[in-house]
Amino acid sequence: MATHLSSSFVFATVFTCAFVLGALAARDLADDKAMVARHEQWMAKYGRVYNDAAEKARRLEVFKANIAFIESINAGNNKFWLEANQFADLTDDEFRATRTGYKLPASKGQRTTAFRYANVSLDELPDSVDWRAKGAVTPIKDQGECGCCWELVDCDVNGMDQGCNGGEMDDAFQFIVDNGGLTTESNYPYTAADGTCNSGKASNDAASIKGYEDVPANDESSLRKAVANQPVSVAVDGGDSHFRFYKGGVLSGACGTELDHGIAAVGYAVAADGTKYWLMKNSWGTSWGEGALEEKDASAPVGKPPSAPVSQPVLIFRC
Numbered sequence: 001m002a003t004h005l006s007s008s009f010v011f012a013t014v015f016t017c018a019f020v021l022g023a024l025a026a027r028d029l030a031d032d033k034a035m036v037a038r039h040e041q042w043m044a045k046y047g048r049v050y051n052d053a054a055e056k057a058r059r060l061e062v063f064k065a066n067i068a069f070i071e072s073i074n075a076g077n078n079k080f081w082l083e084a085n086q087f088a089d090l091t092d093d094e095f096r097a098t099r100t101g102y103k104l105p106a107s108k109g110q111r112t113t114a115f116r117y118a119n120v121s122l123d124e125l126p127d128s129v130d131w132r133a134k135g136a137v138t139p140i141k142d143q144g145e146c147g148c149c150w151e152l153v154d155c156d157v158n159g160m161d162q163g164c165n166g167g168e169m170d171d172a173f174q175f176i177v178d179n180g181g182l183t184t185e186s187n188y189p190y191t192a193a194d195g196t197c198n199s200g201k202a203s204n205d206a207a208s209i210k211g212y213e214d215v216p217a218n219d220e221s222s223l224r225k226a227v228a229n230q231p232v233s234v235a236v237d238g239g240d241s242h243f244r245f246y247k248g249g250v251l252s253g254a255c256g257t258e259l260d261h262g263i264a265a266v267g268y269a270v271a272a273d274g275t276k277y278w279l280m281k282n283s284w285g286t287s288w289g290e291g292a293l294e295e296k297d298a299s300a301p302v303g304k305p306p307s308a309p310v311s312q313p314v315l316i317f318r319c
Helices: 001-046 053-074 094-098 169-179 220-229
Strands: 079-080 210-214 232-234 247-251 261-270 276-281 291-296 308-309
Touching: 001 053, 053 079, 169 210, 169 232, 220 232, 220 261
Parallel strands: 247 291
Antiparallel strands: 079 247, 210 308, 232 261, 232 308, 261 276, 276 291
């Protein structure tokens, strides 16, 4: 009798384990099918087409990993949320290689030029500023698979500035000074690809600057003084996954330090709960973020000393 009970118990245990494993396998299969369907829907939404089944399978795995990250962040108690946007099938390295482009000079020290807003009192600044409402912000553009976030492409190809291979905003401003100005988008359209400089079109200047200044490094108060008076060019860690998949809210938390992307600070404000934040204009198309504008926690550093043209309150943000 004891042997019979023991055998029955072993059988029941094995059967139970097999049932549990079978249920888990069935659930995994259902999850896989759901993810495949989700990937197909995402492909249709963004017009993504792959070369073959092998590439599609590889992209599906990347997509799954990115979805897991996005959902883990959205499940937390954050003031912002992420989405599976047009970059959801790219690895971190692929994304940084094609959608950023800012080059931080390895040997360039802090500039010592004067900061024109140094003596401005913080008490004199408005509580909020939005340069979009003042007509000083150009429409959102999409840089595409071209590392031109730093602003120019065909004609500024000396030194750090190398078209779609990246560049630096200060050097771009210097090019505009040396060129006598910058032409219009309609006269010299952006194509998201390196090309030969059309000097005739490039010399047909529509706007000019006399110079540029760097905002003091690691100084939020100075940045606020500058943004209160004009849009300002800043460098950020654009390859950070929180930034890449940002959709809305006030992005906060630890900031990445791999500065590789140029954007524009176009305002600042205070949220209903008292959180201070920056308004940042990006160049990844209107489907990214809140219409390509990011609300960034004002306590989060923006990295490299920001810079701005000094003859007019409009940042020329070409890409």
